[in-house]
Amino acid sequence: MKLDTSHMRYLTSDDFKVLQAVEIGSRNHELVPTEMIHSMGGMKSPSGTNRAIGDLAKLKLISRLRNAKYDGFRLTYNGYDYLALKSMLNRNTVYSVGSQIGVGKESDIYSVSDPKGAQKVLKIHRLGRTSFKTVKNNRDYLRNNQSSGWMYLSRLAANKEYEFMEILHKNDFAVPIPYDYSRHCVLMEWIRGIPMKQLRKHxxxxxxYSDLMNFIVKLANHGLIHCDFNEFNIIIRDKEDAAKHEFDFVVIDFPQCVSIEHTDAKQYFDRDVEGIRAFFEKKFRYKPSHDPTMFDTEGYGEGYKYAYPNFNRDVNRIKSLDVEVKASGYAKKMTGVREDKDLEKAVMKMRINDPNEDEEDDGLSDFSAEDVEDDEDDDDDEDEEEDINDVFASDDEEKDLEEENERIIDALSSGGKKLKMDKLGNYIIDEDDDEDEEEETK
Known part of the structure; x- marks a missing residue:
């Protein structure tokens, strides 16, 4: 899905009011009624709303559903892109959008410029492209592939990634500088370099190798595990840029990070380590072994005592960044408060190796049996599975939501006397009016 901003300059403030009204209505409606759009958009007349709706529909920023029971519209990903960019434009963090420089399974990457002409990177999360096919097959979580649901989860992922990058940058980790985020978009530093996958010599x-292993351990000592630490998510700075920094690499892509208190923390840690080992063995024929004659434990590889990190031996918590950013797995053992399971269920696919995926995803090879100690607690596994299942609404809850939406639509058609606004700007049924009507009926 390509980002086309050529029409943004022609949209009026009224167009964006209507577009935002559709976004707000999408929070609890698969199809936002036209009357609701007019009411929440704050337009003076229905004709103005209809004109804006027509223009937005032509540009495919909103769309209708076929065979819908009522007249209404839903937000498209293009419309969501426009709303995010508009917010950044208003904050003067983005001025222009350039070419697409990368395409991932869960995101699109664009070159952008700020008002001063500085080049930056815009990451647009596109959850629903591939990562939730398994989720949808297991249970129809987002009924009828509801676009607003994918946008909601994309927004959660972008927010979480921005939080991770912000706190890691403050703690002197080699990550891009995060500048801004809006909805499903994250604005970050442009790194002059190449993905480690393209590295030919060094x-x-x-x-x-040793610095990357130290990064994994340092991250874990601060409470976090990357879960996707491989040559695709590591950028090697060019020589000129590297001379200005302590390390010549930068680590990217953080939505799937977990706490070291996560049930599968050791497994994810070992897999990150094995991903680096596999790359260096394949690319440089470099496969160091442990050397007990060495006393230096400040690094890993040749010349050091240990060839690679071990979770039980090397991870010693010194900070609790996982608690600060509410990383997956932090809650049950650290605070007793549950984290957002919607996002946890969504990003789970990012942490799973799929043997049917393309070759370029093989960077996260299965870690060898000799490096893994089978010491996980079975009871914790069962508890984690039960928590994850809590993400899904029950059949009764889905039925109640459908009935509520139908009542809102009926009330709109009859003049909306039973409706009132909640704090989010969504229409809800006024229960007091229902009770008065019941008493009159009696």
């Missing part, structure tokens, strides 16, 4: 690959 002047000191043994040091790079």
């Amino acid at each position: 002047n000191d690959y043994k040091r790079l």
